[in-house]
Amino acid sequence: MLLVVLEHDRGEMAEAAREALTFARPLAAALGVELHAALIGSSDSNLVAEAGRHGAETVHVVRHEILSEYGPEAVGSALAELIDEVDPTAVLACATDRGNETMAFAASCLDMPLVTNCVEVVPGDPWEITRMQWGGSLLEDVTLVSARPLLTCGLHVVASEPVGPVEAAVEEFQPDLDESLARSILRDRVVLTQGVTLPTAQVVCGGGRGVGSADGFAILDELAGELGGVVGCSRAVTNLGWRPHKDQVGQTGTRIAPEVYIASGISGAIQHWVGAMASQHILAINTDREANIVAKADWAVIADLHEVIPAITAEIRRRRRPRPPSPSPNRNQGA
């Protein structure tokens, strides 16, 4: 079997888990094996059903009292034990913080290689894999020699796609975990933003050095507010202290995947581009027609963002304003 590790939190399946299952389906077919999933720390039937809808034929539910919350050591050890138990041909997770961390821990427990951020995987002897370097701006072909390939697929390399209402079988597994692994279990969560956030927003209004100042972002905040989107920024902007680091789109920030990314005053240096390239559509606003982002955008406005952005906001508001009642023919009579 090909085993996919499902990322989940508080009863919700991570989109990354659906991507991993989607990425795994053709690989399982190429290997001629069944697709199974590992649900570690939960037995939630909704999660099992969701895994089934995305192609998992069997879900291995892994329960232990210290697994009620996420912890890299506990989940990684549980995964390593499950791998020993069910003997998969290969194991795949999505290359998120949790995915890479858990797989790295399991790989270390098993003393096996782990190939992260894969974009293409061809089984064989050896396995031939293409993976991302530099956040995806460079690709690396590698060979993998391993009794049991352990892999993570790059985030947003595939878009998740269900296969239909497939009912997954459930198999339970109880790992024999050392209580001391509870030391790195997550203790608490702090919610700072409710609602739409950078990784999930359908519209991202990004600003770069061309915005000119921290205050200059007010017009982007306003436009994002009108569109129900959020503001992002380039690395230059966080290095200048104009926006908090959590707003950074890029290799060292967030990888966004909105319906539309409006990139204003951003040159589109490679480390920014790799964070934005999963956007469905890109609109660039820049005074420089030669900017990288203009070349890569679907649409561009070659003008000063300080004039264009407020004009877009005004146009949206104009269209939303209730139309004045059309003049009645009676009043026009005799005019």
Add this chain to the structure above:
Amino acid sequence: MKILVCIKRVPAPGARINVSPDGLAVDSTQLGFAISPHEECALEGAVQLVEQHGGEVTALTIGSGEAEEQLRYAASVGAHAGVLIPIDGSPWDPQRTAKVIIEAVRLLETEGGMFDLVMFGNESADSGGSQVGVRVAHALGRPVVNGIKGIDIGDQSVTLRREIDGGFEVYQLPQPAVIGVKEGLNLPRYPTMKGRLASKKIELRHLVLDAEPGGQALVKLHRPLEVASNTVILGESSESAVAVVDILEELGVL
């Protein structure tokens, strides 16, 4: 506190990365080099911790002799000691890298006592394997969390914050611990003139260590196919706002 920070010399982020004709390495002739961004923040974090709590920061790197430049840079911004594990030729795979760092930590700790914290960047800017720190922690039997953007030192413990969508997670690890840091933990300082001068005099230690290669081997590097761009220029003034809003309407995001 005694803190070890593991850093990597990489081409300075932002440049277009070209590949050498044989496809086996990055063409570095036109590139400047720097400490990989997440690791630069780990270094700054370590220096701030010893400024608050006392102690010593050691920077360690695996690389060619040129990586001494990054160890001296580390010293110029506050590291007290630098260790180079020299390699020739191709960069090492993650398993080999981890095994050598594990051995180096054991050796340095036998001589000078336990590191309270061993810090890594979440992943290197170039190869981005995202696993060396976790492997080192597991082998040393120490707790580890990656993706850290906040560190508070407590009595015998360390409280860590990891950013998630819309907020952050809190972890509390007993010391000694291993931490994978992400950019955003801090804004790293620039070296002062005094720091630069002092870093020139610091004696860098060379540790000659090696391990068997792991299962992942480089075949070649290549650039992704660039999608042909057919950018539609909507206009050159704020009057383009009408066309922009038409598109936003069409995309259904209004």
